[in-house]
Amino acid sequence: MSQSAVPGRDTVYVFLGRTDGDRPAAARRLLRRAGGTLLGRAEAEIRVGRDAAGRPLVDAGDAVELPVSVSHTGGVVVVAARRGGGVGVDVERRRELPALALARRWYAPQEAAWLRGRPPGHRVEAFLLLWTAKEAVGKALGRGLRDGGLRRPMPVPGGPGELLRPVPGTGGLRVGHPRLPAGGGPAGDGPVPAGGLVLAGDLVLALAVDGPADGVELVID
Template sequence: MSQLPVPGRDTVYVWIGGDAGGRPAAAGRPLRRAAAALLGRPDAEFVVGHRPGGGPLVRFASDVDAAPGPAEVPASVSRTGGIIVVAVRAGGPVGVDVERCRPLPALGLAGRWYDPAEAAWLAGRPPSGRERDFLRLWTAKEAVGKALGVGLRDGGLRRRVPVPDGAGPLLRPVPGSPAVRVGHPCTGGDLVLAVAVAGTAGPVEVVVEETVGRDGQVVEAVQRAGHGVAAVRSASVDRTSLPVVVRGS
């Protein structure tokens, strides 16, 4: 798990794992492990709690000297259909949301809930990918709401987000909120993942680690916003209960 984030670079670490035998998986263990990977500290040094609004809070144990890292690590959690996703970021607020792509009345839902410009964009998309495009917008709105600490309250579904335009997995500014960025890191299978950050004007690196066992592969995808880099590295390994990272050369 060492050498994942680049020291001094604003980084979001995202971990994707399976549920616990059909039951919702507890988020505490992956949140501690993600914070450990992000900051290069043993996971036993972290404790997980909840913020007053209900969101997760990762912090150093009271008897551990956190210097030079932060005393608290902003975090976010999302679940869908047997999958749990956690995200941590030392540089400021973070939000994550995940959905499984599935049949749904995309145009009807977009016309009811989305900004008219987004609904029109979706109507012009190829029908074969319309459900995924709808969920890209949905997850982006959820992730932005989590990063801002407001969720989807007060018309959050009407909040404009950048529509996918072939720019890849880069985190892009939210219309009207240049300090908030959102994007869709690469994932495998039928998952649609969105990551958002708040309080930044510069590039953010997103490290995604998947351990959900598609064909026995561990996949790590790295996106460096502002650099146009998207690399996927994979290797067959024995399955473990915690993430195993296989770095490319």
């Protein structure tokens, strides 16, 4: 399926793909696809590298660098990209973990209290929603979870309002959790090619953007 950015729109693209045992190669492939889509160039012209801090870089051999972010978990790699400003993405697999104990150790008191108030069967999901949001916001800020990033307050996941919600104390930064398809079908947030990633329903994904964006396009590779 061909994909191209719409001129004049600041759309955030999120690409999901399998690693097939070679995570770096899968990430480079999705980064080139992101570069081709948003920079309007052939994927063979897209250069992929890293800056001095280890963050991914994408360009087409000119002065225009594409803001991108990469995350991976258990056989899956995710790339987020946009033309209009900073972006961060994080993905985790749903799995059993001691959500309340981890929240008491790492999260702000009000977030740990919110998590404790969730029904027992929803606490792991709630923990991962907060965790991925914090990771994505840290990447959009360019400093990860350094300087107390795990205690940086996040907007409550799943509440009423827009998909991307303002992050307290960060200016124009917003974060949310695009709805992923349970089995590779349309997710409702953008085009999903046929034969997509069947494992998407096992994932929790957070997306952070610096400033307003026109929408989110989700592409299962």
